[in-house]
Amino acid sequence: MNDAFSFTLSATDGAARTxxxxxxxxxxxxxxxxxxxxxxxxxxxxxxxxxxxGADIVLGNTYHLMLRPTAERVxxxxxxxxxxxxxxxxxxxxxxxxxxSLSKLRKxxxxxxxxxxxxxxxRHMLTPERSIEIQCLLGSDIQMQLDECPAIPITxxxxxxxxxxxxxxAARSKRAFEEKxxxxxxxxxxxxxxxxxxLRRESLDRLMEIGFPGYSIGGLAVGEGREEMFRxxxxxTPHMQQNKPRYLMGVGKPADIVGAVARGVDMFDCxxxxxxxxxGQAWTKSGSINIxxxxxADDPEPLDAxxxxxxxxxxxxxxxxxxxxxxxxxxxMLLTWHNLQYYQDLMAGLRNAVAARKLGAFIDRFMAExxxxxx
Amino acid sequence: MNDAFSFTLSATDGAARTxxxxxxxxxxxxxxxxxxxxxxxxxxxxxxxxxxxGADIVLGNTYHLMLRPTAERVxxxxxxxxxxxxxxxxxxxxxxxxxxSLSKLRKxxxxxxxxxxxxxxxRHMLTPERSIEIQCLLGSDIQMQLDECPAIPITxxxxxxxxxxxxxxAARSKRAFEEKxxxxxxxxxxxxxxxxxxLRRESLDRLMEIGFPGYSIGGLAVGEGREEMFRxxxxxTPHMQQNKPRYLMGVGKPADIVGAVARGVDMFDCxxxxxxxxxGQAWTKSGSINIxxxxxADDPEPLDAxxxxxxxxxxxxxxxxxxxxxxxxxxxMLLTWHNLQYYQDLMAGLRNAVAARKLGAFIDRFMAExxxxxx
Numbered sequence: 001m002n003d004a005f006s007f008t009l010s011a012t013d014g015a016a017r018t019x020x021x022x023x024x025x026x027x028x029x030x031x032x033x034x035x036x037x038x039x040x041x042x043x044x045x046x047x048x049x050x051x052x053x054g055a056d057i058v059l060g061n062t063y064h065l066m067l068r069p070t071a072e073r074v075x076x077x078x079x080x081x082x083x084x085x086x087x088x089x090x091x092x093x094x095x096x097x098x099x100x101s102l103s104k105l106r107k108x109x110x111x112x113x114x115x116x117x118x119x120x121x122x123r124h125m126l127t128p129e130r131s132i133e134i135q136c137l138l139g140s141d142i143q144m145q146l147d148e149c150p151a152i153p154i155t156x157x158x159x160x161x162x163x164x165x166x167x168x169x170a171a172r173s174k175r176a177f178e179e180k181x182x183x184x185x186x187x188x189x190x191x192x193x194x195x196x197x198x199l200r201r202e203s204l205d206r207l208m209e210i211g212f213p214g215y216s217i218g219g220l221a222v223g224e225g226r227e228e229m230f231r232x233x234x235x236x237t238p239h240m241q242q243n244k245p246r247y248l249m250g251v252g253k254p255a256d257i258v259g260a261v262a263r264g265v266d267m268f269d270c271x272x273x274x275x276x277x278x279x280g281q282a283w284t285k286s287g288s289i290n291i292x293x294x295x296x297a298d299d300p301e302p303l304d305a306x307x308x309x310x311x312x313x314x315x316x317x318x319x320x321x322x323x324x325x326x327x328x329x330x331x332x333m334l335l336t337w338h339n340l341q342y343y344q345d346l347m348a349g350l351r352n353a354v355a356a357r358k359l360g361a362f363i364d365r366f367m368a369e370x371x372x373x374x375x
Numbered sequence: 376m377n378d379a380f381s382f383t384l385s386a387t388d389g390a391a392r393t394x395x396x397x398x399x400x401x402x403x404x405x406x407x408x409x410x411x412x413x414x415x416x417x418x419x420x421x422x423x424x425x426x427x428x429g430a431d432i433v434l435g436n437t438y439h440l441m442l443r444p445t446a447e448r449v450x451x452x453x454x455x456x457x458x459x460x461x462x463x464x465x466x467x468x469x470x471x472x473x474x475x476s477l478s479k480l481r482k483x484x485x486x487x488x489x490x491x492x493x494x495x496x497x498r499h500m501l502t503p504e505r506s507i508e509i510q511c512l513l514g515s516d517i518q519m520q521l522d523e524c525p526a527i528p529i530t531x532x533x534x535x536x537x538x539x540x541x542x543x544x545a546a547r548s549k550r551a552f553e554e555k556x557x558x559x560x561x562x563x564x565x566x567x568x569x570x571x572x573x574l575r576r577e578s579l580d581r582l583m584e585i586g587f588p589g590y591s592i593g594g595l596a597v598g599e600g601r602e603e604m605f606r607x608x609x610x611x612t613p614h615m616q617q618n619k620p621r622y623l624m625g626v627g628k629p630a631d632i633v634g635a636v637a638r639g640v641d642m643f644d645c646x647x648x649x650x651x652x653x654x655g656q657a658w659t660k661s662g663s664i665n666i667x668x669x670x671x672a673d674d675p676e677p678l679d680a681x682x683x684x685x686x687x688x689x690x691x692x693x694x695x696x697x698x699x700x701x702x703x704x705x706x707x708m709l710l711t712w713h714n715l716q717y718y719q720d721l722m723a724g725l726r727n728a729v730a731a732r733k734l735g736a737f738i739d740r741f742m743a744e745x746x747x748x749x750x
Contacts, residue, residue: 039697039701039703040694040697040698040701041698041703041704041705043703043704043705044704044705044708045705046421046685046705046708048685064701068697068700068701069672069693069696069697069700073672073673073693076673077673077675077691077693077694078675082691083691083693083694083697084694085689085690085694297444297448298448298451298452300452300453310421310423314460315460316452316457316458318444318448318452318458319415319452319458319459319460321444322414322415322443322444322458323415323416325443325444326414326415326439326443328414328416328418329416329418329419329704329707329708330416330418330419330420330421332704333419333421333704333708
């Protein structure tokens with residue numbers, strides 16, 4: 001560990017890469033999956049058990065935290081790491097995506113976006129500068145520029161206008177970040193442009209001209225479907241710098257991640273393992289199951305007898321089924337833990353496969369075991 | 376560890392005692408507090424963390440488990456220890472108390488009690504023999520006879536009639552237990568008789584004539600108040616055998632436990648630490664607090680900086696406050712854990728005080744710190 005933010009590639013296999021991001025708070029092995037800790041907690045998880053799954057970094061949501069408990073309060077309490085008892089790296093989003101999906105009475109202008117809190121109706125303004133100010137109060141290690149993530153389908157004209165706004169906000173974000181941030185923190189620019197190849201290229205060119213230590217790919221996983229997402233990645237990642245980490249925001253299910261790693265993505269986040277776990281869905285080596293299904297009421301087998309994870313290894317499916325039927329806290333706790341372990345095991349498998357230049361065989365086995373198709 | 380159930384006293388201080396119950400699944404240091412695992416889980420707790428607080432034994436509820444997932448299913452899955460991943464001793468109640476408090480359309484006869492499930496309305500019959508059968512299917516280490524726990528106030532005549540029924544059920548329970556149980560398991564008789572000294576004596580005499588390896592004190596903590604409970608203990612425990620463990624069922628708050636230990640009780644169970652924890656109440660050395668109170672929104676101090684328990688030590692009150700305000704799972708998880716640690720620390724303090732013959736000083740300090748009165 002040192003005071004700088006850096007990224008080192010250690011191996012590639014086709015477009016896929018493996019390496020590590022170094023930060024003052026610890027290293028992040030890539031490809032990396034970041035569990036989502038929306039409101040300062042990875043839901044239903046003790047932080048020591050999040051770490052035990054192999055997570056090097058978690059994500060916090062600026063929108064939620066700015067409203068409750070507020071960034072000023074978290075800052076006064078020593079920052080988000082201390083607040084949530086997670087001493088390792090934290091990535092925060094800009095808040096923009098969730099303003100658009102969760103808040104009321106939004107109004108977008110050149111300056112930023114004004115909105116009403118979904119919690120108490122209070123009015124707020126999020127600008128590129130305010131988003132950075134919040135992320136710095138939280139003490140986030142990897143911060144995101146404020147961007148606009150337009151709904152799809154969208155015309156080429158509208159997509160370009162939106163992408164240009166995001167690019168202008170990228171420049172403002174960088175200026176604010178240079179004023180407010182601490183050594184070792186990083187700000188990522190976000191590539192937009194919907195599913196238009198020329199716009200993705202133009203977005204990327206504008207961001208690279210501003211210059212960032214890493215680049216996010218936004219505007220995907222918003223309903224376009226897996227094939228279309230992969231198509232956009234295929235004409236986007238080849239133009240991204242080799243020596244900068246690439247973060248595909250909000251992705252995804254295991255098959256999405258496997259396919260995106262094959263297309264050169266390094267970082268992921270998604271609520272799927274945690275949200276699904278709270279609702280009784282468990283990923284297993286042979287695909288996903290719903291533990292509430294009556295078929296599991298008498299099943300003495302654990303989710304994964306070979307796992308080192310207590311949640312996967314030490315409880316029968318019959319017990320997990322019972323916990324969900326009885327509405328017990330422990331059901332969501334154990335299934336969330338299991339799913340996060342599944343995701344981290346998947347990422348470790350991907351890293352090892354790329355390092356060994358055997359990603360093709362890994363993907364073949366993944367498809368055979370899960371029945372998923374990843375072209 | 377050996378195959379037998381036994382109880383060894385190691386020290387006394389006035390009426391108070393300390394020692395250990397030995398069972399094939401491990402020792403239980405007394406005075407002992409048993410966390411309540413109603414439906415096969417101590418709510419919102421991982422079993423490894425229940426153990427980490429110092430709990431030697433947990434309690435399971437026959438009523439809940441017989442209805443869901445059913446005793447037959449738990450038995451087929453290897454018993455309750457394996458089901459809930461708790462290899463140490465488990466005590467089960469008889470189911471009778473919760474039939475009377477939770478089920479619908481109850482009908483009490485000499486044979487037993489018939490009732491409708493509060494979950495699905497299905498009809499069931501609980502007899503002394505069926506209760507033992509269920510507890511043996513669960514594999515409980517310490518089992519309870521079926522008894523009647525009458526509502527108060529109650530006349531002397533009605534209390535005696537009820538106590539005599541419980542005594543007849545005690546004899547039937549013992550016969551059933553001798554048929555169905557395994558080596559090292561124990562069945563406790565339950566002293567009833569409301570707040571009548573002669574009836575408590577008669578109940579105890581009848582039970583001792585039948586003969587049990589331990590005795591429970593039932594029919595208390597049902598609304599009579601702390602002073603009255605202590606008064607009943609004072610004329611009951613002196614007549615109980617010194618070399619048998621004494622279990623005060625359903626008790627209690629910390630001050631109840633301290634006062635009952637001073638009156639010669641060895642074992643306790645209560646939902647207070649777990650239920651209160653889920654609702655935002657935390658016991659601390661200086662009394663109990665409600666973490667949802669706005670006063671804690673900016674409080675950077677943990678609940679107990681000196682504790683070895685992560686839940687007590689590693690999170691600020693401001694963070695716990697935030698978790699409850701945001702409705703996050705982690706709030707109940709951490710406060711339950713903290714409260715269970717508080718209870719186990721209290722029991723360890725009581726054991727040490729009795730061993731050192733300094734219980735009086737311990738009680739004086741407890742009263743001074745918490746503001747509670749224990750006469």
